[in-house]
Amino acid sequence: MTLEDIVSVITTAHESHTPLRIRGAGSKDFYGGMLAGELLDVAGYSGIVAYEPTELYITAKCGTPLAEIEAALAEKNQMLAFEPPHFSGATVGGCVAAGLSGPRRQQAGAVRDFMLGARLIDGTGQVLDFGGQVMKNVAGYDVSRLLAGSLGTLGLIAEVTLKVLPKPVAEQTLVFDIGEGEAITRLNQWGGQPLPISASFWHEGQLWLRLSGARAAVEAARGKLGGLVAVDAEKHWISVREQTHPAFAEKLLWRLALPSTAPALGLAGLRAIEWGGALRWYAGEHEAMRGAAARLGGHAVLYRAPESLRCREGAFAPLAPALLALHRRLKKSFDPRGILNPGRLYAEF
Amino acid sequence: MKTTMMKPDPEFRTDRTVLAARLGLILPAHCLLVDDEDLRPYECDGLTAYRELPLAVCLPESEGQVIDVLRTCHQLGVPVVARGAGTGLSGGAMPHAQGVVLSLARFNKILQVDRDRRTAIVQPGVRNLAVSEAAAPYGLYYAPDPSSQIACTLGGNVAENSGGVHCLKYGLTVHNVLRIRVVSIEGEVFEIGSEAPDAPGYDLLALLIGSEGMLGVVTEVTVKLVPKPELAQVVMASFDDVARAGDAVAAIIAAGIIPAGLEMMDKPATAAVEPYVKAGYDLNAAAILLCEADGTPEEVAEEITRVTEVLTTAGARDIRVSHSEAERLRFWAGRKAAFPAVGRITPDYYCMDGTIPRKRLAEMLSAIAEMEKKYGLRCANVFHAGDGNLHPLIMYDAAKSGEWARAEAFGAEILELSVALGGSITGEHGVGIEKINQMCVQYKTPELEAFRRIKTAFDETGLLNPGKAVPSLHRCAEYGRMHVHHGDVKFPELERF
Numbered sequence: 001m002t003l004e005d006i007v008s009v010i011t012t013a014h015e016s017h018t019p020l021r022i023r024g025a026g027s028k029d030f031y032g033g034m035l036a037g038e039l040l041d042v043a044g045y046s047g048i049v050a051y052e053p054t055e056l057y058i059t060a061k062c063g064t065p066l067a068e069i070e071a072a073l074a075e076k077n078q079m080l081a082f083e084p085p086h087f088s089g090a091t092v093g094g095c096v097a098a099g100l101s102g103p104r105r106q107q108a109g110a111v112r113d114f115m116l117g118a119r120l121i122d123g124t125g126q127v128l129d130f131g132g133q134v135m136k137n138v139a140g141y142d143v144s145r146l147l148a149g150s151l152g153t154l155g156l157i158a159e160v161t162l163k164v165l166p167k168p169v170a171e172q173t174l175v176f177d178i179g180e181g182e183a184i185t186r187l188n189q190w191g192g193q194p195l196p197i198s199a200s201f202w203h204e205g206q207l208w209l210r211l212s213g214a215r216a217a218v219e220a221a222r223g224k225l226g227g228l229v230a231v232d233a234e235k236h237w238i239s240v241r242e243q244t245h246p247a248f249a250e251k252l253l254w255r256l257a258l259p260s261t262a263p264a265l266g267l268a269g270l271r272a273i274e275w276g277g278a279l280r281w282y283a284g285e286h287e288a289m290r291g292a293a294a295r296l297g298g299h300a301v302l303y304r305a306p307e308s309l310r311c312r313e314g315a316f317a318p319l320a321p322a323l324l325a326l327h328r329r330l331k332k333s334f335d336p337r338g339i340l341n342p343g344r345l346y347a348e349f
Numbered sequence: 350m351k352t353t354m355m356k357p358d359p360e361f362r363t364d365r366t367v368l369a370a371r372l373g374l375i376l377p378a379h380c381l382l383v384d385d386e387d388l389r390p391y392e393c394d395g396l397t398a399y400r401e402l403p404l405a406v407c408l409p410e411s412e413g414q415v416i417d418v419l420r421t422c423h424q425l426g427v428p429v430v431a432r433g434a435g436t437g438l439s440g441g442a443m444p445h446a447q448g449v450v451l452s453l454a455r456f457n458k459i460l461q462v463d464r465d466r467r468t469a470i471v472q473p474g475v476r477n478l479a480v481s482e483a484a485a486p487y488g489l490y491y492a493p494d495p496s497s498q499i500a501c502t503l504g505g506n507v508a509e510n511s512g513g514v515h516c517l518k519y520g521l522t523v524h525n526v527l528r529i530r531v532v533s534i535e536g537e538v539f540e541i542g543s544e545a546p547d548a549p550g551y552d553l554l555a556l557l558i559g560s561e562g563m564l565g566v567v568t569e570v571t572v573k574l575v576p577k578p579e580l581a582q583v584v585m586a587s588f589d590d591v592a593r594a595g596d597a598v599a600a601i602i603a604a605g606i607i608p609a610g611l612e613m614m615d616k617p618a619t620a621a622v623e624p625y626v627k628a629g630y631d632l633n634a635a636a637i638l639l640c641e642a643d644g645t646p647e648e649v650a651e652e653i654t655r656v657t658e659v660l661t662t663a664g665a666r667d668i669r670v671s672h673s674e675a676e677r678l679r680f681w682a683g684r685k686a687a688f689p690a691v692g693r694i695t696p697d698y699y700c701m702d703g704t705i706p707r708k709r710l711a712e713m714l715s716a717i718a719e720m721e722k723k724y725g726l727r728c729a730n731v732f733h734a735g736d737g738n739l740h741p742l743i744m745y746d747a748a749k750s751g752e753w754a755r756a757e758a759f760g761a762e763i764l765e766l767s768v769a770l771g772g773s774i775t776g777e778h779g780v781g782i783e784k785i786n787q788m789c790v791q792y793k794t795p796e797l798e799a800f801r802r803i804k805t806a807f808d809e810t811g812l813l814n815p816g817k818a819v820p821s822l823h824r825c826a827e828y829g830r831m832h833v834h835h836g837d838v839k840f841p842e843l844e845r846f
Contacts, residue, residue: 054599055706055737077605099547112552113524126795134704135517135736136776138510138559139784139791140819141803142523145555149547166605188465192489194576194645216647257545261466278546298545316549322537326806327550333802345550 001044001063003127003158009040010156010339011125019342022152024063024091028098030304032151032315034343042156043091048072049159050133057116057133059161062093073164081108081165083199085241093157099149102241103199103210106191106275108165112148119159120147123335133161152341153349154334168198168212172222173233176207180273181264183207187276188261195221201240202273203247210237240274247272250283252305258298265292290317314347324348358816361447363427365404368449371425372405375417380455382406391450394435394442395497398699398753399782403430403444410455412532412568419566420536422449428815429534431562433474433505436497438700439781441509441561441817448815451566453504459483460569467574468527468544473504473567477511480572489574492519495777496685503570510559512777514610514684515641517735521777523558525573531557531565534808544571556803561779561818564807578643581609583680584656586665587634591615592711594636597663598734599707601640604659606652610641611735612684615714618729618742619683622690628683631667638665638734639684641677687731688742695727695744699756703767704738704776716766717741724759726752738776739767765790780818788818789825797822 019037046063053076083102101110117131131144183202196213239245260277269283293300299317392400428448456472464487477498481490494513528542542554588594619630642652671677745756764774774787
């Protein structure tokens, strides 16, 4: 598959007003709004284009599996610091389009924080290059970061350049037996101190805390924090990242993003807390979920649910009218005929 | 002093009397300046070579007044240039001759510092350093630290996506701002981003930060605060040649170390600063590197040991480690004072801001040495080596005929070489008016058109900071005509006239 192949599909679809549904590995088909349009499978547009360990970047075509990228980085002892989920064979294009980050997000930042550049094919078939391969670049609007989490609605993300980081020298995981409220309090107290906490996960009365950094810093923090040292911790964090941990085994799952200090919500169905208290997972149908999150300054994503329910309720929290109007104008500026992943982000476009 | 004259912008024609009268209806007298002598201090920002008098300066004190000013300008079709402290180095806040300067200087309150949540809510006119000072009692600080941090404001930092010497490890403004309140040219208020992660919808925060006042006017900023490291220490290494110093930077990264700061100065730069600050720099070295480690005392000790090993292997001729906070600050003093120090040895200097892949550093520096001969001007180089951001300081004398024009051409050549080497024309200072022509070199027509469509989605009438940051295709065609490179004609699809 070549860039020209993809361009020609999009150009034709633009001319004939045909909606397209962009797909990498399909590992996140469950995520977001409806899946509509003719399938445009880009898994075949794959391969690492450039990797410069000492310049701290990797450039890859959208269909490149994350596993391939992480294997190349591991050879040089580097990583994608936002620790994205792979689910079943996720591609780097899908990873950026969905904008989902993993456990290390609380320390390292989100997908968008690592975007350096992107090659985009807009809804008219135009190939656009934004950003680049350098760490600092403020020429022009930062469109490559804008693409993280856009779910392919602004254009087909054909190639991305991501900042990479060295793997931490040492890691250790501590486990504490504490309740929800206590866990939230402690996570925030620790968050205000210079401690090398790289991930946190609370589930059913147990708080897992990962320390990453220089050997001496990890040792010193372990002494300070107490708790029990976990064995097999790596497997645990993979199960959190991949959501194979039993906490996520739910047919209907809400993802609440909140200010980390938001108190315990007192709602039934709490499955897990991550990111120092800023990410909370709830199971079951909740009429009140969106309102509860909004009152605390956050928002709720209907993360895993039957498509009919996601289409009815909207997967993502509704936008204020002025903001929605702005989204529509932006969408139109990249995809004037609305052919790319219509309804995947919001039903309105 | 000689300045670059702006061409009149035929797109806008403002009736000064009507404008003053209308603004007078919505602003009290002490919030509105209309007399030339009062407008004079606003005629330029930190890039003093470009000046223009606005028709009025508005100094609103409330968001309601900002909304009213923007609505009025929108109704009258008057350009608006937002301004913080005016320390910007690319002319982003240079006024429009037919427009209004909207100063946010009076939005100077820190509204909240939340220790547990590790956030601060500030107005856009608050100084960068004041945020860290307010957070200090809680052991927290605001990470981006542009060298102008005692004066520059958060609103300006948002507009320019400012960096600093610590951004390799701690990020730029875009990594440290959680939420902003923005007023559109139509006077509509938007909340963008949130204190919760991953705000719903498009990441408009990424688009707004660094948009140089072209998309909206910021009235409130929520920033992330981070715990202050317990300790910081600096290693200073000198090298006999610049290429070797560049390789040492790569070797540090390759060893898996991301230092808190990693800076380089060449010989002309150290020669300029040493008499001024007496930092103890090795004046015989072709280049010196400053590498800072921060964290817990154990962590710092471990990192300093490793950095020292790497630098020794990389061929450093001398290595010194700071052993006290006073000594650390002294090592940094020279780097931080590089601009004023160069200002002492030349009547004027012109600061560039290109970024390049680190491995191309030696190439760039030898090209700059050639350009010094070509343009007959000297140049000192300071370099955010960790992230490839080079600040050549071109020395000239504006009083001497032709020197500014030569300095400008020298700067343009550096920027265009930055692009050719795989970098960018600006790492942290912004495009503004200064690098508007070089945007035509960095981007092709389709990207520039996409930028203009984004601009239109936010500001249909094009009243916010017109003529900055994103060039018109017409402008690029004119620049291309002056500037045909290897016979490649840029913008071949455009008519030539």
